Amino acid sequence: MREKKIPPLVNDEEVSHLLDIPSPRLEDAYHKGIIKKYQKKGMNAIQFRKGLGPVEAGTMVIKGEEIEVIRGFPKIRRILMLHPALEKHFPDKVAVEEKMNGYNVRIALVDSEIVAFTRGGYVCPYTSRKAREILDLDDFFQDYPQMVICGEMVGTLNPYVSHYYPEVGKLGFRIFDLREKLTNVALPIMAKREILADYNLEPVKLLGVFPVKKAPQRILEIVKELGEHDREGVVMKDPQMQLDPLKYTSSQAQAAELEYALSFPFDLARAFLFSRIIREGFQSHETAESKDARRERALRMGESILYPMLETISKVENGELAAEDLLIEVENKEQADEFIRYLRDLKVMATLAEIKEGKAVIRRVHQSTNDRINNYLDGGLY
Amino acid sequence: MREKKIPPLVNDEEVSHLLDIPSPRLEDAYHKGIIKKYQKKGMNAIQFRKGLGPVEAGTMVIKGEEIEVIRGFPKIRRILMLHPALEKHFPDKVAVEEKMNGYNVRIALVDSEIVAFTRGGYVCPYTSRKAREILDLDDFFQDYPQMVICGEMVGTLNPYVSHYYPEVGKLGFRIFDLREKLTNVALPIMAKREILADYNLEPVKLLGVFPVKKAPQRILEIVKELGEHDREGVVMKDPQMQLDPLKYTSSQAQAAELEYALSFPFDLARAFLFSRIIREGFQSHETAESKDARRERALRMGESILYPMLETISKVENGELAAEDLLIEVENKEQADEFIRYLRDLKVMATLAEIKEGKAVIRRVHQSTNDRINNYLDGGLY
Numbered sequence: 001m002r003e004k005k006i007p008p009l010v011n012d013e014e015v016s017h018l019l020d021i022p023s024p025r026l027e028d029a030y031h032k033g034i035i036k037k038y039q040k041k042g043m044n045a046i047q048f049r050k051g052l053g054p055v056e057a058g059t060m061v062i063k064g065e066e067i068e069v070i071r072g073f074p075k076i077r078r079i080l081m082l083h084p085a086l087e088k089h090f091p092d093k094v095a096v097e098e099k100m101n102g103y104n105v106r107i108a109l110v111d112s113e114i115v116a117f118t119r120g121g122y123v124c125p126y127t128s129r130k131a132r133e134i135l136d137l138d139d140f141f142q143d144y145p146q147m148v149i150c151g152e153m154v155g156t157l158n159p160y161v162s163h164y165y166p167e168v169g170k171l172g173f174r175i176f177d178l179r180e181k182l183t184n185v186a187l188p189i190m191a192k193r194e195i196l197a198d199y200n201l202e203p204v205k206l207l208g209v210f211p212v213k214k215a216p217q218r219i220l221e222i223v224k225e226l227g228e229h230d231r232e233g234v235v236m237k238d239p240q241m242q243l244d245p246l247k248y249t250s251s252q253a254q255a256a257e258l259e260y261a262l263s264f265p266f267d268l269a270r271a272f273l274f275s276r277i278i279r280e281g282f283q284s285h286e287t288a289e290s291k292d293a294r295r296e297r298a299l300r301m302g303e304s305i306l307y308p309m310l311e312t313i314s315k316v317e318n319g320e321l322a323a324e325d326l327l328i329e330v331e332n333k334e335q336a337d338e339f340i341r342y343l344r345d346l347k348v349m350a351t352l353a354e355i356k357e358g359k360a361v362i363r364r365v366h367q368s369t370n371d372r373i374n375n376y377l378d379g380g381l382y
Numbered sequence: 383m384r385e386k387k388i389p390p391l392v393n394d395e396e397v398s399h400l401l402d403i404p405s406p407r408l409e410d411a412y413h414k415g416i417i418k419k420y421q422k423k424g425m426n427a428i429q430f431r432k433g434l435g436p437v438e439a440g441t442m443v444i445k446g447e448e449i450e451v452i453r454g455f456p457k458i459r460r461i462l463m464l465h466p467a468l469e470k471h472f473p474d475k476v477a478v479e480e481k482m483n484g485y486n487v488r489i490a491l492v493d494s495e496i497v498a499f500t501r502g503g504y505v506c507p508y509t510s511r512k513a514r515e516i517l518d519l520d521d522f523f524q525d526y527p528q529m530v531i532c533g534e535m536v537g538t539l540n541p542y543v544s545h546y547y548p549e550v551g552k553l554g555f556r557i558f559d560l561r562e563k564l565t566n567v568a569l570p571i572m573a574k575r576e577i578l579a580d581y582n583l584e585p586v587k588l589l590g591v592f593p594v595k596k597a598p599q600r601i602l603e604i605v606k607e608l609g610e611h612d613r614e615g616v617v618m619k620d621p622q623m624q625l626d627p628l629k630y631t632s633s634q635a636q637a638a639e640l641e642y643a644l645s646f647p648f649d650l651a652r653a654f655l656f657s658r659i660i661r662e663g664f665q666s667h668e669t670a671e672s673k674d675a676r677r678e679r680a681l682r683m684g685e686s687i688l689y690p691m692l693e694t695i696s697k698v699e700n701g702e703l704a705a706e707d708l709l710i711e712v713e714n715k716e717q718a719d720e721f722i723r724y725l726r727d728l729k730v731m732a733t734l735a736e737i738k739e740g741k742a743v744i745r746r747v748h749q750s751t752n753d754r755i756n757n758y759l760d761g762g763l764y
Contacts, residue, residue: 013402077763077764078763078764079761079763079764080758080764081561081758081759081761084760085762085763086760087759087761088760088761089761117494128454136509173386185443221544246763262659262663265659265660265663265706268714269656269659270656273655273656273659274651274652276693277572277644277647277687277688278647278653278764279648279764280688280697281551281644281688281691281692282691282758283712284688285695285696285699293687293693295681295685296689297682297684297688298684298685298687298688298689299677299680299684300679300684300685301683301687301688302679302680302681302682302684302685302687303677303684303686305659305680305683305684306659306663306666306679306680307519307660307676307677309660309663310666310667310676313663313664313667314667316472317667368472372410376462376463376664377463378466378470379465379466379467379468379469379470379471380457380467380739381460381461381467381471381628381658382459382460382461382660
């Protein structure tokens with residue numbers, strides 16, 4: 001195998017110092033593919049495809065006027081049983097914020113420009129453009145150039161996770177963390193909310209701060225209510241943000257994810273099925289549901305597994321493609337093409353189906369689902 | 383790595399000739415673990431752990447007075463859509479036999495002794511003993527020493543798949559194939575049934591022989607009826623046995639397998655979930671069910687996923703073990719111990735729970751399920 005030429009940022013002494021990782025270890029990580037070169041739109045950077053020691057996946061080290069480190073957004077662990085996990089994890093109080101169903105975005109100032117990174121550290125052209133359109137961040141970044149705004153891009157007109165929120169509609173951004181660029185230290189809940197209010201920036205909903213003893217029961221009630229309104233769940237945080245947050249989601253969120261996965265069974269279902277089902281099991285156990293509620297949950301699970309599969313089989317039988325249509329707002333074809341090129345860089349195969357009334361329909365075909373359903377409908381053996 | 387000493391049977395010229403596989407290829411397969419030495423109960427043999435060319439997994443080559451080849455039972459492929467798979471596969475007529483829910487056993491004469499092999503080629507001591515007890519095979523093997531009897535060990539007192547059949551009860555053996563030792567050629571359906579009748583041996587039920595055009599509809603009706611009686615499904619065969627058989631199972635069989643898998647979610651569910659769900663999808667599609675029937679199927683799926691999981695979580699919470707109890711008939715403790723040793727050879731960890739009224743309770747603990755449920759109940763993060 002040909003030795004890859006190491007990008008200068010990988011064995012830069014300053015980078016090694018900033019990340020507190022010795023250069024040889026960074027070089028080794030580069031050879032293993034943990035770190036990749038990232039050069040798009042004039043940005044000269046390295047991207048952490050996986051975590052390395054304390055440095056999270058999604059971290060970007062960017063060489064501009066100076067070297068900037070935008071740390072990856074930390075993985076939030078899930079709990080299956082609120083009681084006793086909360087008491088074990090939080091010593092005193094638990095702040096409960098809504099977990100919204102969209103995609104994670106970090107926004108930061110890089111060389112005086114506002115840049116939006118996806119979870120993996122990619123600079124999504126659509127997200128960057130929309131972030132600048134939706135949000136007025138100039139004053140904020142004037143005062144806090146070293147901060148990273150971490151939030152969820154939500155709404156129906158987003159290409160990754162399209163979900164309708166009445167208070168959002170087409171596209172909106174809700175902020176859950178303000179973190180320091182290099183250290184990834186997050187502001188305490190109340191400090192964060194005050195600053196966001198000062199700059200007219202929208203936080204995610206704070207649903208309460210509870211003594212840890214009372215938290216499990218209150219959170220179960222909150223999540224039940226959220227689920228009934230087709231909302232995803234909660235993130236539970238130490239009010240001081242000294243401890244890692246935890247997450248917990250509604251049965252309806254699990255059902256929605258099963259539905260999505262089973263719409264493209266041969267592309268997505270294997271990876272989704274097991275964990276969603278396990279979550280349902282423990283949630284049902286913890287809530288000590290009535291026999292009827294339990295049966296309702298079983299039916300909801302069964303329906304979200306069976307029905308989307310049937311819909312896709314019928315669709316393919318009728319000669320249609322098993323595909324997702326992603327909708328984004330564009331001003332011209334170039335913007336749609338740019339987004340498609342960006343997806344292809346991520347190995348997501350998509351094509352432009354049409355542009356109509358300022359919206360581009362980006363079609364993502366799920367090839368295994370098409371191929372295998374066609375094969376079985378045709379009498380192929382399993 | 384130390385070179386393993388090659389057992390003489392692997393590079394025996396006669397074996398190479400009988401299997402029509404060159405000796406170097408057999409040696410190579412031995413080094414790859416495809417072939418293993420098998421020396422139990424005075425039997426000097428090699429066992430095919432995987433298939434090699436035309437030789438099926440489970441094939442045993444035994445050196446006795448002469449070299450005997452007991453071919454592995456061929457894998458039966460599944461169809462998801464009866465129509466059009468049957469027409470594609472069978473030119474004319476389809477014989478439909480019941481597929482019973484037990485475990486596959488091949489019985490053959492080796493050095494004048496009647497030996498029972500499991501699917502993988504192992505000589506199960508319990509199966510061998512019970513086969514000799516249940517079946518009177520002396521006359522048959524007197525006349526057909528070169529035949530292998532292939533059938534299903536079924537009933538509640540079997541350690542692998544315990545399932546109640548009213549016509550069987552505790553333990554019974556139903557024969558689906560008579561095959562030639564070396565070639566694996568199977569007798570035609572009617573010839574097989576005639577011979578079995580002559581020797582008072584019980585075949586699986588023949589549910590009909592249908593013109594291929596009519597077969598899909600008839601089989602859907604048959605399988606629906608079987609499912610309603612908690613029976614597994616069918617195997618569809620060319621009456622002349624010149625073509626590979628195919629299998630198709632009832633929704634209830636899928637549900638039962640989901641139930642079993644979800645009783646031990648962290649040990650079994652990942653491997654089981656996906657394929658059972660896919661089968662349900664295509665069956666529901668092909669039968670063009672009413673809305674109500676579809677909802678009933680969804681509920682059945684959901685319940686067979688959720689309820690067994692809940693039962694196991696509660697069990698573990700109450701300090702019980704997530705374990706299966708296998709029941710076998712024994713005359714003394716030595717027979718139980720022998721069976722447990724046999725399971726351990728197969729890497730199945732089991733212990734003797736008790737012996738009572740001639741039955742040994744063999745407990746098979748599902749360790750990951752215990753460990754992980756305990757961890758989550760204890761507040762562990764997912």
